[in-house]
Amino acid sequence: MVDRVLVVEDDPGIRSSLRLALEGEGWEVLEAESGEDAFVWLDRGRVDIALVDLMLPGVHGFDVIREIRHRSRLPIVIVTARTDTHDVVAGLELGADDYVTKPFEVRELVARLRALLRRARPTESSPAHFSFGDVEIVPAAGTVTLAGEAVLLTRTEFRLLCELAVHAGQILSREQLLERVWGYDYLGDTRLVDAHIRRLRTKVETDPAHPKLIVTVRGFGYKLEP
Amino acid sequence: MNIGRLLARARGGLRARLIVGFAAVSVMVTAAVSTGTYLLSERYLMRERTETATRQSFVDARLVREVLVAENTTPRQALERVELPVGAQALINRGDEWFGSSVAFGEDSLPIELRRKARDGVAASQRSDLLGELRLVVATPVPSIDLVYYEIVSLDELERTLAVIRSSLMVAAVGTGLAAALVGWWASRRIIRPVAEVSAASARIAGGDLTARLGRQRDAQLQRVSRSFNAMADALQRRIDRDARFASDVSHELRSPLTTLATAADVLAGERESMTPRAAEAADLIATETTRFRRVLEELLELGRADAGADLLEIEDVPLGELVLAIVGSISGGDCVVELAPNVAGTRIATDRRRVTRILTNLLENARTYGLGASLVTVDRDLGVVRISVEDKGPGVPIDQRDAVFERFSRGATAGRRGSEGSASGAGLGLAIVAEHARSLGGRVWVEDGAGGVGARFVVEIPA
Structure with missing residues (x-):
């Protein structure tokens, strides 16, 4: 089945060139020039991954991300015109999985999309079942429950949690997590890890402000307390 | 007398x-x-x-x-x-x-x-x-x-x-002379102080702090000097702000068309096999120049952010040794030796990862463009500073250009010799960005002769 990439971008030039490039990669490209258009595509049928420009006329990119997250675990890559830390972090906090900055290199973008699409598929070889206090993780089914209630995690959050769970009790540095979950080397942005850890905590911690399960080890990284 | x-x-x-x-x-x-x-x-x-x-x-x-x-x-x-x-x-x-x-x-x-x-x-x-x-x-x-x-x-x-009268008068003369010298010293201090203030403020402005101003002077004459100095500084600041904003606006406007160009060029590159040789060559030209364009724009945007003061420091604990190894590995490959001091390897250092990465990346690319590639990268640490040096075996940097290479749009004496890799280099902003980032980290950068007087060694020193 051909993967369907939703490109939410108001600049017609970028949109068309992206369509050419991504179609060249064997994907089907759904073009949306506004947030409203994007919602139409999402209503209409299957989308495998979304590329969202934050600076959109009308509905802002942030609202598109919020809306997508409200509906699904669809992987999202944000396109930002500025490296403005604020924009990137805000987008990630809303649930975006990754980001690229304009002017980006299309090969870099394709690599990001591929990594995310891979992540979106069910992981094949994982232990059958993890249990930490109230939290139950079933990797094969891709499900997590907190005190018996199902928790909806994005694929990236799920991968992150599984990575921490497999190495429960061990400290994993941001760099290690970037490499194992996102497929980045050392040159990646560690804010990706921090933002996703924060989101993950709001979902699996009883008191996210005082995490008991996923703890920060200052100066080193993160650790899942068994 | x-x-x-x-x-x-x-x-x-x-x-x-x-x-x-x-x-x-x-x-x-x-x-x-x-x-x-x-x-x-x-x-x-x-x-x-x-x-x-x-x-x-x-x-x-x-x-x-x-x-x-x-x-x-x-x-x-x-x-x-x-x-x-x-x-x-x-x-x-x-x-x-x-x-x-x-x-x-x-x-x-x-x-x-x-x-x-x-x-x-x-x-x-x-x-x-x-x-x-x-x-x-x-x-x-x-x-x-x-x-x-x-x-x-x-x-x-x-x-x-x-005789008594003579010696008393002599003592009086010497005493008065000394006293007068003291008065002169005091008076000169009073006169010099405003001059010193002007000089300090000018130095700050020259050093990039455009907010330097003179305070109110008690003396009316000095107050006039102070007022015109401040007016000049205001005008200068306005002008520089305007120029910086213009450069930044232009760069921002160029982002979208450039993204389109780069993406389209990449598509063309993918279809190269099915093109006539002429078209393929043209596609190559577009690809190469778009890449160069993109780098120049990125450099301009980075400097623009620094100028606007929008580029805030993000200090975190960075595994500096591993980071340096990763960066050198991705840019210089195996040709470059990396020497980490024992107190650097395996420890984390509180600094701004992005800036350090940019600094080292730019130094390595500078070595590749002008110095036949980096031959040695060292990282050592003492007395609260970390020193990263990048050495090459190129022609080195003449003494009279050792400050100029860190200025914007400077390309050094060997600028004329641009090889195939050189065409992928930026606008001569790489080292200016290094200097800007080193400064914002509270450190500095300089260039000296490489080991044995061969090549150049760029050294960045940042507090840690």
């Missing part, structure tokens, strides 16, 4: 000139006043002494006459009747005969001039150096009995008094 020459010698600066000037003028004035005072007092004291001695001499001469006339004694006996002050001597000359109160003084010791005057019947006095001492000789002719009475008094005491 020649002030002009003294001042000329004191070219050490306005301050030194002021201090020397003050001291010189005051010493001159004091010297003139002292000399005048001394001469006046000497004249006055001498006249006083001479008058006293003359009066005393008259009295004594009258006594001698009375004794001689009334008692008909010898002049020597008459002399014994005279009560001379301590140190004074008397002589009587009658005809060719001389009678003295002391054998030490004879007629020969008296000044000839004085003796002649006395013989002519004129009372006179004269200072003379007798027996190694300055003395006053007073001659009083007594015509009624045809003799001349001489009295010789010592001026030693007067000399001592004058």
Whole structure:
């Protein structure tokens, strides 16, 4: 089945060139020039991954991300015109999985999309079942429950949690997590890890402000307390 | 004393000139006043002494006459009747005969001039150096009995008094000179202080701190200087802000079309096989130049952010050694040796990862473009600083260009030699970005000769 990439971008030039490039990669490209258009595509049928420009006329990119997250675990890559830390972090906090900055290199973008699409598929070889206090993780089914209630995690959050769970009790540095979950080397942005850890905590911690399960080890990284 | 020459010698600066000037003028004035005072007092004291001695001499001469006339004694006996002050001597000359109160003084010791005057019947006095001492000789002719009475008094005491006056005046002159120098120092400080403030503010502006301004001055003249300086700084800041904003706006506007171009170029590159050779070559040109364009734009945007002060520091614990290895590995491959000091390997350092990454990346790319590629990267740490050096085996950087290479749009002397990799380099902003980031991290960057005088070594030092 051909993967369907939703490109939410108001600049017609970028949109068309992206369509050419991504179609060249064997994907089907759904073009949306506004947030409203994007919602139409999402209503209409299957989308495998979304590329969202934050600076959109009308509905802002942030609202598109919020809306997508409200509906699904669809992987999202944000396109930002500025490296403005604020924009990137805000987008990630809303649930975006990754980001690229304009002017980006299309090969870099394709690599990001591929990594995310891979992540979106069910992981094949994982232990059958993890249990930490109230939290139950079933990797094969891709499900997590907190005190018996199902928790909806994005694929990236799920991968992150599984990575921490497999190495429960061990400290994993941001760099290690970037490499194992996102497929980045050392040159990646560690804010990706921090933002996703924060989101993950709001979902699996009883008191996210005082995490008991996923703890920060200052100066080193993160650790899942068994 | 020649002030002009003294001042000329004191070219050490306005301050030194002021201090020397003050001291010189005051010493001159004091010297003139002292000399005048001394001469006046000497004249006055001498006249006083001479008058006293003359009066005393008259009295004594009258006594001698009375004794001689009334008692008909010898002049020597008459002399014994005279009560001379301590140190004074008397002589009587009658005809060719001389009678003295002391054998030490004879007629020969008296000044000839004085003796002649006395013989002519004129009372006179004269200072003379007798027996190694300055003395006053007073001659009083007594015509009624045809003799001349001489009295010789010592001026030693007067000399001592004058010596005391002389030395006090000298001490006063030196003291005034020193005091004046102090006043000069103080005055110069008062004058220099606003100048120093202007100079400090100018230096800050030159160093990139456009917010430097002068405070209110108490003096109206200085206040005018201060006001125009601040007006100039305001204008400069406005202008630089406007230029920076313009560059930033332009760069922002170029982002979208450039993204389109780069993406389209990439699509073309993918279809290269199905193109005619001419089209393929054109596609290659587009791809290469778009890449270069993209890098220039990224550099401009990065500098623009730094200029706008929007690029905030994000300090985190960075595994510096591993980061350096990863960056060198991805840019220079296996040709470059990395040496990590033992206190760097395996430890984390609180710094801004993105900036450090950019600094090292740019230095490595600079080495690749102008220095035949980096040959050695070292990281060491001591006394609160981390030093990262990137060394190459290229032509090095001439001493007179070692500051200029860190300026914007500078490409060094070898800029003309741009190889195939060179065409992928930026606009000559790479090292300017390094300098900007090093500065924002509170550190610095410089370039020196590589080991053994071969190539260049760029060193970045940042606090850690």
